[in-house]
Each structure stands twice: as C-alpha cells, then as structure tokens.
Amino acid sequence: MSVTVVAPPVVALVGNPNCGKTALFNALTGSRQKVANYPGVTIEKKVGPLTTPAGRSIQVVDLPGTYSLRARSPDEEITRDVVLGRLKSEVVPDLIVCVGDASNLRLALRLALELKRVGRPVMLSLNMMDIARKRGISIDVERLSRELGVPVVESVAVRRGGIDALLAGIDKRLDEQLKSGEADWQPPDAGALRVGQREADRLLAAAVRGPGERDSLTARVDSVLLHPVIGLLILLAILFVMFQAVFAWAAPAMDGIEAAFHWLGDQVQGAPLPDLLKSFLKDGLIGGVGAVIVFLPQIVILFFFILVLEDLGYMARAAFLMDRIMGGAGLHGRAFIPLLSSFACAIPGIMSTRVIDNRRDRLTTILVAPLMTCSARIPVYTLIIGAFIPDREVWGFVGLQGLVMFGLYSTGIVGALTVSFVLKRLIWRDTPGEPFMLELPDYKMPRAKSLAIGLWARATAFLKRAGTTIASMMILIWFLASFPQAPEGATDPAISYSLAAMIGSAIQPLTAPLGFNWQINVALIPGMAAREVAVGSLGTIYSIAGGEEATEQIGRALVASWSLGTALALLAWYVFAPQCASTLAVIRRETGGWRWMWITFAYMLALAYVAALATYQIARALGAG
Amino acid sequence: MKPNPTIALGEAHVGFRGRIHQLSVNGSSTGLPGPELERRLLELGFVEGADVELLHQGLFGGDPIAVRVADTTIALRRREAMAILVTAAASS
Numbered sequence A: 001m002s003v004t005v006v007a008p009p010v011v012a013l014v015g016n017p018n019c020g021k022t023a024l025f026n027a028l029t030g031s032r033q034k035v036a037n038y039p040g041v042t043i044e045k046k047v048g049p050l051t052t053p054a055g056r057s058i059q060v061v062d063l064p065g066t067y068s069l070r071a072r073s074p075d076e077e078i079t080r081d082v083v084l085g086r087l088k089s090e091v092v093p094d095l096i097v098c099v100g101d102a103s104n105l106r107l108a109l110r111l112a113l114e115l116k117r118v119g120r121p122v123m124l125s126l127n128m129m130d131i132a133r134k135r136g137i138s139i140d141v142e143r144l145s146r147e148l149g150v151p152v153v154e155s156v157a158v159r160r161g162g163i164d165a166l167l168a169g170i171d172k173r174l175d176e177q178l179k180s181g182e183a184d185w186q187p188p189d190a191g192a193l194r195v196g197q198r199e200a201d202r203l204l205a206a207a208v209r210g211p212g213e214r215d216s217l218t219a220r221v222d223s224v225l226l227h228p229v230i231g232l233l234i235l236l237a238i239l240f241v242m243f244q245a246v247f248a249w250a251a252p253a254m255d256g257i258e259a260a261f262h263w264l265g266d267q268v269q270g271a272p273l274p275d276l277l278k279s280f281l282k283d284g285l286i287g288g289v290g291a292v293i294v295f296l297p298q299i300v301i302l303f304f305f306i307l308v309l310e311d312l313g314y315m316a317r318a319a320f321l322m323d324r325i326m327g328g329a330g331l332h333g334r335a336f337i338p339l340l341s342s343f344a345c346a347i348p349g350i351m352s353t354r355v356i357d358n359r360r361d362r363l364t365t366i367l368v369a370p371l372m373t374c375s376a377r378i379p380v381y382t383l384i385i386g387a388f389i390p391d392r393e394v395w396g397f398v399g400l401q402g403l404v405m406f407g408l409y410s411t412g413i414v415g416a417l418t419v420s421f422v423l424k425r426l427i428w429r430d431t432p433g434e435p436f437m438l439e440l441p442d443y444k445m446p447r448a449k450s451l452a453i454g455l456w457a458r459a460t461a462f463l464k465r466a467g468t469t470i471a472s473m474m475i476l477i478w479f480l481a482s483f484p485q486a487p488e489g490a491t492d493p494a495i496s497y498s499l500a501a502m503i504g505s506a507i508q509p510l511t512a513p514l515g516f517n518w519q520i521n522v523a524l525i526p527g528m529a530a531r532e533v534a535v536g537s538l539g540t541i542y543s544i545a546g547g548e549e550a551t552e553q554i555g556r557a558l559v560a561s562w563s564l565g566t567a568l569a570l571l572a573w574y575v576f577a578p579q580c581a582s583t584l585a586v587i588r589r590e591t592g593g594w595r596w597m598w599i600t601f602a603y604m605l606a607l608a609y610v611a612a613l614a615t616y617q618i619a620r621a622l623g624a625g
Numbered sequence B: 001m002k003p004n005p006t007i008a009l010g011e012a013h014v015g016f017r018g019r020i021h022q023l024s025v026n027g028s029s030t031g032l033p034g035p036e037l038e039r040r041l042l043e044l045g046f047v048e049g050a051d052v053e054l055l056h057q058g059l060f061g062g063d064p065i066a067v068r069v070a071d072t073t074i075a076l077r078r079r080e081a082m083a084i085l086v087t088a089a090a091s092s
Helices: A021-032 A074-083 A106-116 A129-134 A141-148 A164-175 A190-207 A216-225 A230-270 A275-293 A296-312 A314-327 A333-341 A346-355 A359-371 A375-388 A400-427 A448-482 A499-506 A508-514 A518-524 A533-541 A550-561 A564-576 A581-591 A594-621 B034-043
Strands: A010-015 A034-037 A044-051 A057-062 A095-101 A122-127 A152-154 A437-439 B006-008 B017-023 B051-057 B065-069 B072-076 B084-088
Touching: A010 A021, A010 A074, A010 A106, A021 A044, A021 A057, A021 A122, A021 A164, A021 A448, A095 A106, A095 A164, A106 A122, A106 A141, A106 A190, A122 A129, A122 A141, A122 A164, A141 A152, A141 A190, A152 A164, A190 B034, A216 A230, A216 A314, A230 A275, A230 A296, A230 A314, A275 A448, A296 A314, A296 A333, A296 A346, A296 A448, A314 A333, A314 A437, A314 B072, A333 A346, A333 A359, A346 A359, A346 A448, A346 A581, A359 A400, A359 A581, A359 A594, A375 A400, A375 A533, A375 A550, A375 A564, A400 A564, A400 A594, A448 A499, A499 A508, A499 A518, A508 A518, A508 A594, A518 A533, A533 A550, A564 A594, A581 A594, B017 B034
Parallel strands: A010 A057, A010 A095, A095 A122, A122 A152
Antiparallel strands: A034 A044, A044 A057, A437 B072, B006 B084, B017 B051, B017 B084, B051 B065, B065 B072
C-alpha cells in the first residue's frame, strides 16, 4: 500500500482592519507561527500550524485586513490573490474564515457577502463576543447563519476556551468535503457595493439587537484625546515619555551589551590565535555586530510603545491628529511615529513603517527616515563641535555649540520634509494622492500575550538580520580596512596600508572640493559599519591610542590638521550621507529589493556631496578654508 | 414643515447629525477619480440612508474630521467628505 502525503488543509483568516484578526491568529497558532514575506513584496506572511480537536493538522494563514477584495493597496492585493488562488507560490485556501468584530459587524457582513461569491467554503467568526455582550449587543447566531447562508460561530480570542466553537466549526466545515462552488466574483462596482451594504444592513437589522450607541468609554476618552488642542498636547506628551524611555531605560541594557561584547573581544584578544584571526573576530565580527546589537534594547522599548499604542487603538488617533501637519510635506499622518523613532535609530524607524498601509506613503517615509538625526551621529557631532566651535554664548544666552547641534538636527528634519515634498511633486505626481480615510476603532485593553508575541517577532527579526546581512557587511568593511596588511617595521598606522586607504586616496580628487583630506576619506569607510565608528577610526589614523578620554586628544589633533571649513563640511556631510550599511540593509529588506536601497543611497550621497561642497566653498570664500 | 436642506458633509460643523442623502463624486477635487472615491466611501459604509454624526475635527482648518457612520467611526478629510451629501436630522 502506498502512502500519499496529503498537504494539510489551509484555512485563511480574512477580515476588516481592527477586527481582532491578529489576536485570533495568535490564539489559534501561538508561538508556532512564522512571519515571512510574500515573494517579491514586503508584506508580512503569517502562517502557523494547528491541530484541531478532531486531530486534523491544518495551516492557518492570517491575511492583511481589508474592507473589500477589490484591493486598493499591495497588502490588499495579497489578500485578494490568496483568496482567489491567483498566487502561484501559495496554496489555495480550503476554507475562508471571515472574522468580524461582533460589536461592529456592519462592514464585516458586507465583506462576508463578497467572500461568498469567491466560490470557496466560507464561515463567519463573530470575534470579541465578550466585548459585544458587555455592551448589551445580542446576536441571533442561528438566524444570522441562515440568512447569510454560511456557518456562523462566536469567538473570544483572548479567553481560554474562547476559540473552541471556532475550532469545532472549522472541523465541521472541513468534514463536509465541500466542493468549491461557482466562482462569480468580480471586482464590485459602486452599484454592487451599495446592494451589498444594503443586504448587510438588512441582516444586521434581522439578527442583531444592540444599544446602537457608541461605546461610552471610547466617546468620553475621544472627547479628550481627539480635542484639537488638548489632543495634540497629549500626543506630544506621550511622545516625550516614549523618547525618554527609549534613551533612559535602554541605557543600562545597552551598557551591559557593550560590556559583554567588550569582554568577548578581550577573550579573543587573549586567546592563542593567529593575529589575523584575532583581528577578524574582534574588530570585524564582534565589534561590528556588537555595534548594531547594542541598539536592541532601544528597539524593544520603541516597539513596546508602538504595539501598546496600536493595540489600544491610539495609533489611528495619532494619525488623525498629525495628518494635516504631515500632509503639507506630502507625508501620511501615520508616517509620524516611524520618523520620530528614527531619531533613536533609523532601523526601528524603517521597521515601524509597516503601520503605513499605502505602499507609496510607506516608501516616502522609508526614503526620508535616515535623514532624521540618529543617536549614532551624536558622537561624531560632539567630537567636531567640541573641537572647532568656540564654547561661547551668542545673543547673551544661547550656547554657540548647542546652537550648532540644534542646527544639525533641524537641517535633517528640513531635509526630510523637502525630500518628501519633492518626491510628491516630481516622482509621484501622476499617481493620485492617497486620501486619508481611516477607521477609528473603539479603545481596547492591550493583552500581555499578544504584546509578547509581537515583541518577540520584532526582536528575533532584528537579531536575525544582525546575524546575516549586517554581519556580512561588517566583515566586508573589516576586510577593506585590514588588507593588505602593514609591512614589517611600518611606522604609519596599519590602516594606511589597507584597501580602505587606497580607496580613500583614489577618491581624493572627488572629495578635495569638499575640503576632505585622505584621512577623512579613510575614516568614512569603517564609518559605514556604524556612524560613530568614524570617531575611533580618526583616532587610529591620527595615531592616538583609544579609550574614553581620547576624544579630547583626537579633537586637538583635528584642529591641528583641519581648517574650520573642512570641519563644517564634514558636519554637513554627516547630516545627509548614507553612512550606515545596516540602515541600507534594512531598506533593502523592507522594500523587498535592491532598487529602493540604491535610490536612497544615491540621493543621500548626492545631497551630502552638495551640502558639504557648498559649506566648504562658502567657508573658504569667507576666509575659513 | 419644510424639509431640511441638503449640505455636503465636508461643510458640516462638529455636532452635526443627519442622514446620507446621496454620494456625489462628480467634480470632486480629490486625487482620486470620482468612481474610485465613490467605491471607497461605500466600502467604509457611507451608503445612502445611513445615519451620520460629525464627532471631531482637527486643529488646522478643522481638518480632518471624525464621522460616526451607523456604528463605525471613520476619519477622513473634508475634501473627500464634500462628496457626501447629507440632510440634517430634524432638531428635537
């Protein structure tokens, strides 16, 4: 007897945004779920195995939220194509579970009616039934099922036993061995949508008895949080707390990680290994990867806030409050949080652009996020400002050094807004602007389990990337800075004999108009690993022993060999330059290809060159060259 | 008693209560073609006959607005809301 391996049945979850679909998916699959990308796009593909009460192994797929199969965004196209079986890489779902928020079924019922036309087995899960009951809503499940023509079950994703009815329903539905029916789905036009919504309203009137009033808690909270003035002030306060947390709470953990990598480096240093291997392990691998992993605490804290605000239902409100302010520069209201996050580090900022549904708006945000002054630029700014800008007061009360620092931050912000404005005007002129239309869901208490799963997924994704893409970039940069090795009895620092130095000298004619000497060029290359590494590299090149107290010495060496014009040009360069390989790696991953990474690299390089050129030439004309 | 006048939801003040009379996307000044705007509004539940209430508005130019449609709250800009013609509820 031959054994045939039967692929497990696939059950797809489809529903409106905010219907609690992800919580339901988490309840069904728990930590067994896998998050990957659909081929060629950045849309998260979430799949998890599940064994039903009847002992059947099934695969559950969580599809991006949508109001219709008509697909207005790439996310929704995935939902449409998976449901219709149009994606070659994906298995056609054996059962579609339409998930609806039981206390807000109107739009979900219209979607369920549309899903029926796909011709595959469908069932409806009335999710968050506990909240609906608490609000005094009662649903005649049998009547709804009869009128809708598909099985209907209740579910409570966050309570033990809350998904039993759903699991039993899935088993029953799969037992029926239903043949796929007649598929007559067409993208609905306005007429079809009207008919669908009227039918949904009829079902609602027939089977649902409810208070018909707004959730009173949401109404009360919104009267404060969406107040034109108070709401904005509260938003600013929330952001302030968030940033305090990212910088202050993360510091001990970051120090710990730094110390751990330092210790690891010391172990390697003391080990009986060939010098070259030691250098590779210590400076290349441990130093390079450590410089990125040190940001993990900041990323975890940032995502903790983002996930809590998202689960609460506040994110949509933040977008509402910021829409008009961001809109002027061609950015979507939802771009606000990712851009702000980028002040800590562009990597979590770019990762959090996933809250933006529309691809065009998301790309704009990703493209300009690296212009926000991240914390890795601060050591470089501090070094140069400390060395070149006199520590005196202007206008009687403002410190000149602080003013320059503020100017660098502002230049980054203005640069980002200008770039997004230009993108809107030039590149995306012909594509219609995405109108801001967004459901403001009722407030809900975030659940610890859901938060933990979300944080875990984010942290592992970051670590995986640090271990693969970023590690390989670091190794390449180490290689450039280490080979060929210094000859016997060499007097100059070893890096001056390396490929990095050769590249530094070769591009000298290009950077001469910026006032950069070859030493700066060389320092910029290891700075690709992490911006702040450039400080240490300058120290090495100017033959200064490392250590915390070395910064002042480096500063003195720089003053001796650079003009003020050169220093200012380097600052201008640092505001714009694509000086961080890991950010570029994240852009490649998040945009699903090389194209946007190279576009980001090219435009930032061009901006940096022009800014540094203008700064140096103007400074020289004014006698500071 | 004369019937209440029809206005565009995009012109309504906070606290306005009424019923959707018609969607009129012709000559809309939004970035979207009229039929597409109409479909998107319908998908979010803006169907003729539905009850609406203008709940909140933004600081600058009173934009965007948060609108209660039946039992859902939707945020949108006034520009798009101009396509939604509404009749004010009889004041009680």
